[in-house]
Amino acid sequence: MATGVKIESGGGSSSVFGSLRYWLLTPSWLVIGFFLVAPVAMMLIYSFLTKEFRGGVIWEFSLAAYDQFIFDRGLFGDEPPKLEWTYIGIFFRSIWQAFSATVLCLLIGFPTAYFIATRPIHTRPIWLFLVTIPYWVNLLIRTVSLKFLIRDSGPLNQWLISFGILDSPIHLINTNVAVQLGLFYSYLPFMVLPIYASVERYNFVLSEAAWDLYANRWTTLRYILLPSVKSGIIAGCILVFVPSLGAFLAPDLLGGAKNFMIGSLIEEQFKGNAGNWPFGAAASMILLTLVLIVLMVYARQQSRTESKYS
Amino acid sequence: MRVNNHAPNQNIVEMAQSSSEIRRFPGFLPITILCLVLLYAPLVIVMIYSFNDSRSITLWGGFSLRWYEDVFFGLEAAKFKIAAWNSLSIASMAAITSTVLATSAAVGMIRGGSFRGKPASFALISLPLMVPEIVTAVATLIFFSTIGFTRGYASILVAHIVFCIPFAYLPIAARLDGIESFYEQAALDLYASKAQAFWRILLPLMAPGILSGFLLAFIISLDDFIITNFVKGAGIETLPTAIFGSVKQGIKPNIMALSTLMLLISILLVTVSFFVGKRGNKTGR
Numbered sequence: 001m002a003t004g005v006k007i008e009s010g011g012g013s014s015s016v017f018g019s020l021r022y023w024l025l026t027p028s029w030l031v032i033g034f035f036l037v038a039p040v041a042m043m044l045i046y047s048f049l050t051k052e053f054r055g056g057v058i059w060e061f062s063l064a065a066y067d068q069f070i071f072d073r074g075l076f077g078d079e080p081p082k083l084e085w086t087y088i089g090i091f092f093r094s095i096w097q098a099f100s101a102t103v104l105c106l107l108i109g110f111p112t113a114y115f116i117a118t119r120p121i122h123t124r125p126i127w128l129f130l131v132t133i134p135y136w137v138n139l140l141i142r143t144v145s146l147k148f149l150i151r152d153s154g155p156l157n158q159w160l161i162s163f164g165i166l167d168s169p170i171h172l173i174n175t176n177v178a179v180q181l182g183l184f185y186s187y188l189p190f191m192v193l194p195i196y197a198s199v200e201r202y203n204f205v206l207s208e209a210a211w212d213l214y215a216n217r218w219t220t221l222r223y224i225l226l227p228s229v230k231s232g233i234i235a236g237c238i239l240v241f242v243p244s245l246g247a248f249l250a251p252d253l254l255g256g257a258k259n260f261m262i263g264s265l266i267e268e269q270f271k272g273n274a275g276n277w278p279f280g281a282a283a284s285m286i287l288l289t290l291v292l293i294v295l296m297v298y299a300r301q302q303s304r305t306e307s308k309y310s
Numbered sequence: 311m312r313v314n315n316h317a318p319n320q321n322i323v324e325m326a327q328s329s330s331e332i333r334r335f336p337g338f339l340p341i342t343i344l345c346l347v348l349l350y351a352p353l354v355i356v357m358i359y360s361f362n363d364s365r366s367i368t369l370w371g372g373f374s375l376r377w378y379e380d381v382f383f384g385l386e387a388a389k390f391k392i393a394a395w396n397s398l399s400i401a402s403m404a405a406i407t408s409t410v411l412a413t414s415a416a417v418g419m420i421r422g423g424s425f426r427g428k429p430a431s432f433a434l435i436s437l438p439l440m441v442p443e444i445v446t447a448v449a450t451l452i453f454f455s456t457i458g459f460t461r462g463y464a465s466i467l468v469a470h471i472v473f474c475i476p477f478a479y480l481p482i483a484a485r486l487d488g489i490e491s492f493y494e495q496a497a498l499d500l501y502a503s504k505a506q507a508f509w510r511i512l513l514p515l516m517a518p519g520i521l522s523g524f525l526l527a528f529i530i531s532l533d534d535f536i537i538t539n540f541v542k543g544a545g546i547e548t549l550p551t552a553i554f555g556s557v558k559q560g561i562k563p564n565i566m567a568l569s570t571l572m573l574l575i576s577i578l579l580v581t582v583s584f585f586v587g588k589r590g591n592k593t594g595r
Contacts (some may be wrong), residue, residue: 015422015491016507017417018422021422021423023424025415025418025419025431027415028435031411031471031475032437032438033434034445035468035472036437036441040448041448042456043449043453056455081367108341108344108345110343111335112345116342130482131345131346136401136529136579137572137573141553141573142352143351144356144553144557145355145569148356155355185348192345249535251380258521262444267536270451284444291442291445293438
């Protein structure tokens, strides 16, 4: 297939740089392979090693890291195993938080994306640009700004009180809601962009046909528009859910110690001497597996819908 | 501005109106405005409060530039200067290196025809985007400590190059995808060497994509906190890690001034990238 002769442009090879492709690609392969794939493999190995008490590992095979994740064997490890809910709980909380943030993003992001996609064509890039600018601002700065805005004595509470809407400040910092808000704020543009792309490709003749058949606006939305732009919505949800799941800054700065998420749990294991490297590696492996499952299900879905329409 | 934007010659006849009316959902405009307000409010508030004369971050004490003075000449100025230098030099080198790698990879992928392992190659190049940042951070830390790579400036730089590659790659590949291959073909037919065809024909055509890829990689590198925090080791700070360290003890006004400066730099770079991309698209067609 690749060697099929093409009679184009004076008998040269069909592509000028085609024969060089492996040379051109090798540098990137090597860099990512050596500094990302190899490290992830190393992390997998570490998750099966024995912890050393000053941080680091002893090269001895052990399932202790995964065991610790699920079971509580008492302080000295000799009691009969009980199910340990702390870490599983942290994972479920993370999934819940990421899910809530995704729903929030969808509720705000879909109407925004739709609105932008129905603007006149020359104003769309400007709207899109407005939505994406905040994404390029440092995430740390954005999270700190949000914290500044919503803290108990922050401008938001001050205004709400001075306008007489509230009597006493609403307490948001160090709650689940603050973390959800932070994640929502961090990844909102990720929801808008893919939905925008699919609404822009949507053929409004379909809506008009529905209208002519006496469907109202909301029926059209429900039965015609939403199914047509489903792929954009799913892509947006994944782009928000995946980074939210492993987020560190929003839960750490807005959530405090009671609202631990996976990211903070992992970070703890590598901080100073108190950490547990194999356990941190195991938690990272579990997170990575979760994310890869989500992405693979998505890829399967995509290729199935593509083959259906082509 | 509001209602009849998308139908310039909107008719009052009901049928004609209805067909464009079906596109419009009441309530979507207010939600869009809410979305923009939510996105910008925290940033604008911090910008405003960075000009606050008061030492307290809560009360407004009049307009002043004292916190900007504090950033440049205050107690923490030396720390910020070193951190800023580290951040900017790492971002420049990481962006240049990753842009070169990404440009080469983009030509290989987009001009390479269909070859075995193309999907795998694409997956590998976009892998840094798919692996959660905290996982990359942990893996890199473990790897560096195993191979005995001392943590510091060099380790931060290497880690940044890796995760900048896909960010540089995507705009470059998108640009190259829009350039017909007969430009290089024509050059070769006119007895140009492959090198000449690349340097004198393809590269200038790709330039807008390369520039926006470079700028995105630069911003992403400046932005990074988690990976840097893991691989930096003791005794070296970039701006985000320095700010994080300060913020842990509470938000101080000088941090707001510093944040405002960084925010403006990011917005400036993105705006440049936006307009370069726009002009590039016009001239490319």
